[in-house]
Amino acid sequence: MSQDHDRECERFFYREAELLDGRDLAQWLEMLSPNIEYRAPVRITRSRGEGDGFSKTAFFFDEDYGSLKLRVARFASDFAWSENPPTRTRRLVTNLRLDATGAADLTRMVRSNFAVYCFRGDEPAPRVLTGERQDLLEREGGSWKLRKRLVLFDTTVLGMDSLSILL
C-alpha cells in the first residue's frame, strides 16, 4: 500500500514536470490545491553558522491559487513578450525523499532536487536553475494535489533575466 502511494507521489512530480515543460499551465493549475501556498524565498550569502540565508520576508514567488491563476492567464497573451516566443524548459526532478507516513495517508511531505534548463530564442546556452523543493501533497477526492511548495534556490543572485517560468 505504502509503496503504491510512493509511486503515485513520484508520478505526481513527473507529471507536473511534463505539464510545465509542455506549457500546459491550465492543466498544471488543476494539480494544485485551491489552498496552495507557493513560495520561493530570496536567498543571501551568510557566514557559516548563520543559517542557509533564506529570507523570511523577501520572495521571488509568494503565491496563492488566485495569483498563480492570474500568472497563468497572462502567459496566454501573445503580448507576454518574455514568453513569446516561449522559453523551452527541461525540468529534471530527482532525489525524491518521501516522508515515512502522512496522517492516514492523506498527506505526504516530499523533498526533491530540481534542475530547470531554460533555452531562449537562438541562444545556444541554457540558463540553469537548481535547488530543492519542499512540498506538501494532500489527497483530495482520489488524487494528490500540491498544497504547499517551498522552492529553495541554490543561487542568491539570479543569472536569468526573469523568472517567467514556474518552478
Added chain:
Amino acid sequence: MRDNMSYTSVGSQTLQAERASGPNLLEEMKRDLDQGLVPARMFGDRWIYDLELRQIFGRAWVFIGHESELPNRGDFALRYIGEDPFIFVRDADGIIRVLFNACRHRGTQLCRVERGNASSFTCPYHAWTYRNDGQLIGVPARQLGYRMLAFSQWGLFSAAKVASYCGLVFATLDPDAVPLEDYLGRYKWYLDIQLKLTPGGMEILGEPHRWVVDANWKQGAENFCGDSSHTQMTHRSTIEFGVVNAATAGAPGKDYGLQINECDGHAISIRQQSDRDIFWEYPKEMTRLFNAERLGSAQFDLARHAMAHVGTIFPNFSFLHTGLTDSLDRPPGAFLSIRVWQPRGPQKTEIWNWILAPKEASPEYKRRAYRLGMSSFSPSGSFEQDDVTIWCSIARTASSVFAEMNNVKFNYQMGLGENFDTKPLDDWPGPGVAIPSNAGEGGLRAFHWTWYHRMTARAR
C-alpha cells in the same frame, strides 16, 4: 550611402566607424540631443562604459541602501558603487558608513558574505583587523614587524561622502561633490510625496531581489524617467488580463498623464485623476494613516490623486509607486518599489529591487504590499519580465557592427519641438517643468542631457 536609408550621408564606412567610436560619440552628442537623437553605441560601447564608471559612478551620488536595512549596530551588507564593492555598515556608534571592501594590507576582500553583523572585520589573509567604523585596530606581530605603523593612516577607505534622505542612503566617491540635498535639489519635493505620507515614513520589506540581465544599465534608468508610452504595448498583457487598469498604465491622449523634468537632472512621470482620491490604490486602512503633516498641501493633493508615480534619480536609482492587483480575487492595492540598475558591463546590469510600505502599516498590509510589488516588479514580475526581455534585445543592436559602421542613432523625438503642441503647465505647483501629456520622451532626453554633461565634465 543611399538616401533612402535615412541617415546622414557623410562618406566612407570607415569614417563612419571612427565617428561612432566612443570619443567621437561624445563629441557629436550635443548635436544629437538637440535633435532628439541618441547614439545606439552608447548602450554597448566599452570605451563609453569605462568612462561612465569614472565620470558617472565615480562622481555622482549613488544609492547604497535603506537605513531600515541596518536596524542594529554592527549590521552590514555588501553593496556596490559602479562595480566596486563597499561595506554598508552601521558602526558601533550608530553611524552609517560605506567602506571600501578591501584590506589596506594587500587588498583582500574583508566582507565575503552578503549580510551579517560584526563589531569588527578581520582579514582572512594576515588577520589585519578593523573596527566596524573602519579604524585599524590590529595587525599581526605588531611589535616585531610593524612597530612604526601609524594605525590612524591605515583604516579602511571610505566613500568620500555618505548621506541619507528619508532613509535612502547615498554615497559619492567624489570629495568635491555637492551635498546630497543639493544633488537631489528640487526633486526632493517629488521624493517627499513617496516617502513622507506618514510620520514613520517608508520602510524596506525584506532583502532585495537581485538578478543579472543582458542589457545596458541606462535602459532601465531612462525608461523610469518617463517612458509613458511603452506601457500600452510592452505591458499590454497586464492591461488585457486585469493586473492594472489602462489609466494607471498611462494610456496616451487622456488628460491624466504628466511628465516632469528640468528638475536638477532627475525626472518623474505621473498618472493621476483629479476628480477623486486614489492614493495609488492604498486601501482605507492605509490612507487613514496618511496626512499632510510632513508634506505641503500641493504635495498631499498629488498623493491624493495619484495612480502612478515613476521616476529616476540620476544616475541609476529609480522608484515606482503604484497600485495594481496580483489576483482577480482581490481589489488592487499599492506598493512602492525602489531599484538600482547596477552596471556590470556595457551590456550587463544587475537589478536590485526593494519593496517598501509605510512603517505604520499592519503586518498584513506589509505582506500584501510586498506580494503586489513582487508580482509585478521583480524577476517574476508581470511587468518587469516584459521590460527586461525588450531591453536585452536593444543591447544586441547597440553592440552591432552595423550600428557602429553606420553611426546609428536612436529616435528620442517623441514630444520634441514640432512633433508636439502640448504646452507645459504654467500653474504646476511643483518644481521642474510639467508637461501634461504621455506622448513624449522628454524625461528620457533629460536623462541623456544629464549624462552628457557629466560625461564631458572635466575629469578629476
